[in-house]
Amino acid sequence: MRYAMAIDTRRCVGCSDCVVACQTENKVPVGYCRDWIVEEMSGKYPLLSLEIRSERCNHCADAPCVRSCPTSASHYEDGGIVMVTHEECIGCKACIASCPYDARFVHPEGYVDKCTFCLHRVKDGLKPACVSVCPTHAMIFGDLDDANSEISKILQSRTHKSLIPEAGTKPHVFYLL
Amino acid sequence: MPENMRRREFIKILGAGMGGALVGTSFLKGFTPPEGLNASELLKNSTIKKTATYCEICFWKCAGWVYEKDGQPWKIVGNPDDPSSNGRFCPRGTGGLGAYTDPDRLKTPLIRTEERGKQVFREATWDEAFDYIADKMKMISEKWGPECIALFTHGSGGDYFKNLLKAYGSNNIAAPSYAQCRGPREEAYVLTFGEGVDSPERTDLLNSKCIVLIGSHIGENMHNGQVQEFSEAVANGASVITVDPRFSTAASKSKYWLPIKPATDTALLLAWIHVIIEEELYDKEYVEKYTYGFDLLKESVSQNTPEWAYPITTIKPHIIRETAREMGKHVPATIIHPGRHVTWYGDDTQRVRAGAILNALLGSWGRRGGFFVPAKAHLAKYPMPKFPDSHKDWRQAYPGKYPLASLALASGICDATIPTPERDCSFKGWFVYGTNLIQTLPQPEKTIEAIQALELLVVIDILPSEITGWADVILPECTYLERYDDVRVSPARIPTVALRAPAFEPQFNTKPASWMAKELSKRLGLEQYFAWETFEEYLDYQFKSVGTSLEEMKQIGVKKLESDHPIYFLNGEDYEFSTPTGKIELYSTTLAEHGFDPVPKYTAHPEPPEGFYRLLYGRAPMHTFGRTTNNPLLADLMDENEVWVNPKVANKWGLHHQQYVILENQDGKRSNKIRVKVTERIRHDAVYMVHGFGHTQSKMRRSYMKGADDTQLISRVDLDPIMGGTGMRGNFVTFKTEAV
């Protein structure tokens, strides 16, 4: 099993619903976010193009945050989901410094927090909160090891990219172009 | 009351919901639960409660479920059976909990104790507040007649005050969603097709092959179902043509972006009509069968060539032709989106009508991929006596003007409140429900002048928004999450009914508008108009008339009903349109009769003077006007607006990205400070900002003085002579950097 997410930049309108949904579902305190929206505009008036991305932890297969953690608080769960065990985290922030995507933050309660791919929902067969609310159906979540999963199929058929693959972390959030 | 359930049940229900099917598409793709994982630890011992609601953060009214976990408000999600949301809310609806948790909410009735506008109030009991209002109403009725009280309303609870006012004897009920919003559109479509577009719009975007957006910034304008369908159409390869001086989100999804010179759209539309007729790209059969005045139209646009339109619009002739052909290629699944907020330049009915004519030529009205024929549930009305006749209305203040306005003009009532020697009807009392007139009506000084002439101003709101500061009595409503409201009967492809039930107990000393209106009716001797014992009984009565019940609705939230007609015209079917000719009027006989252009003509509008830029405004996806800018969850996503400035302009003024500036308009009106967004995404002759920021009310602590309010810069209004819409985009601004 290898969980991954694909986000269709053609569908996404950058509405931020995924951001609020994550905050309510996961009780992320006001002022903090596990996901965020980036607009990347290229060109010169009037020849412009815009890529809108909903970003979050990439659940890297070669995750520097896991490597740099001195306590094993940051670890891989089944399916490659990168998680932080709150009771093992000392708040040294090595993982924060090691994440090229700046996906982590210190929760006001002291431990380090970030996107969990909504493991609690996934375990129950539900999609992550952000995926299930997205009004444009821009997000796809599933198992890459299953060749018949929607995500495997869409990654087969559509050109896609991940963010800074050259950082060598093997990210597992993909952007359909 | 909402039922409690164990979490396994909840999961089942949610799971079932996720598999629900949708009309006309397979939006929801299968998701196979993974194997080998155990039920999550996180939720194992939680109790979860869910309550049916429909959203009040904007007027799309999506239906959904409010969740509580372990007695704490948790989240709001869409109801999959609801055609307005398809189970998915927009960010504002998802963030709706913030309206409930906002610490700045109104908490108890307040009565003014000093000069109006000074914001000095005393806390009052509900009885005191109602007595005060009832006494004043009686006094106004005796002295000037009941018609001298008007209601401004925008939102579900306004209906009870509508009843109250009608029962009291006044028909002066206005919503800013008419003369400041979609009024010109409704009139233009009624003139052309005999029917309005209504809300939610009857646009069949889902099946469109070619979508033409004149301004409409879908994606930023986050009307949910519409955004969903737009995005689905884009994903399915529909070609989108976006006409907008700004590179909007929708423009970025488009095959063609036409960065038009603002205020010149009618020229472009006429040129398109010209090409479509000239190159015979229109739906001949449809035009033949259903329309009236084709030859008159053809004659009228004969000079409106793309070459003619080019210097006006700055859109190159070959692009105009190419895009016209693109529209023609997909007939009849091409839609010229009718727009929604269309009160731009004062000739708006005519501009929107030009789009309507294009739709008629392309045969898209009543056709797949164009406009479907909506269906709506018909509920039995809860019995109540007939309303008394009302003798005067706002029209008398405007003899001979705005002949085609079918609803009251909010701006018109406001103007007619300011006493003038020649007017015998000036308003003496206002009820303001759920509309922040200070930020909503253009020319705010005028609004305030009118307010100062009033004998009574009652504001029913949930927040201490600007308008409450001017009130004599403030009635604090509980939020939509804490109350019942009327049955939702939105028009859609299939008729539905939806329930809003209270998910939480009302906080503080707040109450639902339905209760307020009923209590007031008792003091005015009008209780027979609110004959229900409990609101549950009132709702149950109506639900029973369509084969359900309050009990059932609490379990399902939304019920789909049978429709009595197909959603598209049948092939070759005869159809009688509700126009004087019974046809789709390319040439409007009604306009001709009233002395207006029966076929739209282009009129030039003033251009910004040297050093000034046209002020454009619009929406941000995570906010609804000014009503969400203080919502903790949504302010967290965007807490102030920015003014978009082209790099060339920024260079000229030495402005750098993110610096604060003050904007000053042609009449010397100044804005609060606002950050500059230097971007290629806007033309060099205009600037842009999101409406709803720059609150001047310090009681809304999170949004106070955050960003700037476009309304403060709208001192010039171009009135639509046909229906009285207030064109608000004829204002020009310049930058003041030294004063920041």
Add this chain to the structure above:
Amino acid sequence: MKEITITSGRMNPGIDPVLHAWGWEIPVYLFLGGLAAGILIFSAVYFLRGKADEYKFAVKIAPFSIPVLLTIGLLALFLDLTHKLYFWRLYTTIRWESPMSWGAWTLMLIFPLSVFWAASFVPDVRPGLKLPALAEKAINLLIPFRKAMAWALIVISVILGMYTGILLSAFNARPFWNTSILGPLFLVSGLSTGAAFTILLSKNEQERKAFSRIDMALIVIELFLIIHLFMGFLAGTEVHIQAAQLFLGGPYTAVFWTFVVTLGLVVPLLVEALEMNGYHLPAQLPAALVLTGGLILRFIVVDAGQSSRWLYKFMTHF
């Protein structure tokens, strides 16, 4: 033209607009760690080379500062933790891939060892001192192991000295830290501050002179490493060039070239050179400059690293 905008989310304090995970605590911890490593290396090396009496301060007296320096350093590290009650979790696993983990374990080893090492010199430093019998017995037990301890200290101190740099350079995510030169640079800087410590506090002129000479060599090496560092960046990818730009025109330019390079390295080098050539200048001056320069170096490197990133490098707006 590119405009990159984070339109919502990500106003996480501590991350945006630039990462600010580490404040003053980590640079202090790294500085003190490096200084301790420098002091211990000189002490152990000169002990093994039989110069314990010639360089009495460096070999026998300076080690008494180590427990103090390390305690302050660890305290700084502790203060930086945001989930302090779980501090002990550091010592429930060994994570070889995590420099933070090895730092913690290295300190765990070096702390008692340095205490033993210093203790073994108590009789030499304070010949007349009356100690409790037990302590005396313990010290006598230690003395035969000095040689072994010295070897162990050299190994662990080099690790500690390198670690202060590697902690940062292991972070591929921060282009400015992501260079293999940081380990040697911090080691050399640690040695240099260790030497400065002796120059500053030793009462023996000969010893001070000798350490000044050593320090000059170390400073030259350090300057060489710094030049190398920037050449490496400038020959690297775009993100690395951008990282170097922080110091070549960017916000760190003035403070780095003035305080670290000029006042912390070049001036002490010149002063020491003049002194060698017979000019009478206060020897404490260059030493104090080197120590301050070393501290500022840690501050700047920790800070600058956090403002260098891979993503949103053309970021114009939050």
